[in-house]
Amino acid sequence: MATLVLLRHGESQWNLENRFTGWVDVDLSPKGETEAHTAGTKLRAIKFDKAYTSVLKRANRTLEIALQESGQTGIPVEYDEALNERHYGDLQGLNKAETAEKFGDEQVHIWRRSYDVPPPNGESLKDTAARTIPYWENEILPDLKAGKNVIVAAHGNSLRSIVMVLDSLSPQEVTELNIPTGVPLVYEFDGNDFVKKGYLE
Numbered sequence: 001m002a003t004l005v006l007l008r009h010g011e012s013q014w015n016l017e018n019r020f021t022g023w024v025d026v027d028l029s030p031k032g033e034t035e036a037h038t039a040g041t042k043l044r045a046i047k048f049d050k051a052y053t054s055v056l057k058r059a060n061r062t063l064e065i066a067l068q069e070s071g072q073t074g075i076p077v078e079y080d081e082a083l084n085e086r087h088y089g090d091l092q093g094l095n096k097a098e099t100a101e102k103f104g105d106e107q108v109h110i111w112r113r114s115y116d117v118p119p120p121n122g123e124s125l126k127d128t129a130a131r132t133i134p135y136w137e138n139e140i141l142p143d144l145k146a147g148k149n150v151i152v153a154a155h156g157n158s159l160r161s162i163v164m165v166l167d168s169l170s171p172q173e174v175t176e177l178n179i180p181t182g183v184p185l186v187y188e189f190d191g192n193d194f195v196k197k198g199y200l201e
Contacts, residue, residue, distance in 0.1 A: 009062040010035035010182040022088035035182025036062040040069020042200040049148035054083040063153035082135035085155035089122020115171035129161035
């Protein structure tokens with residue numbers, strides 16, 4: 001039985017400021033660092049063989065802090081932009097409330113919550129899934145099939161893409177999925193199927 005843990009990064013400085021972050025390399029807020037430490041304390045009972053993360057520091061720092069807190073340093077870590085957050089294009093750096101004033105609440109809601117409508121010069125969730133899911137299938141899943149315990153520290157939308165596969169969610173269902181910052185989500189893999197164990201609250 002292999003264990004998979006999905007961990008969305010702790011609160012970032014731009015989460016705190018209610019900005020569209022995307023691929024901008026923003027660090028954790030103090031609260032985000034605390035969330036990462038708390039996640040690590042919950043993960044002490046799981047011994048990881050491999051870790052995967054994006055190339056963005058908020059995910060990297062969350063992984064680093066959580067592994068240190070759980071007493072697991074020195075495990076192999078793979079970094080790949082396939083696990084990066086959805087690219088928000090022209091919205092990156094903008095305050096969400098100000099963006100709604102500029103473009104209208106309805107349009108911003110469509111950009112944020114539709115499956116296949118990208119913001120200007122950015123990615124839709126469908127676009128994000130198109131890079132995240134092949135990486136999941138080709139790089140991460142083989143480790144789990146080999147019986148390894150794996151942690152993936154990434155972002156709300158890249159992790160939603162993976163959960164869409166694991167939980168067989170429709171495009172409509174995944175748009176309504178919210179993954180909290182800094183709370184480990186655990187699955188067990190028996191060699192054939194994934195069983196959702198839920199969040200380690």
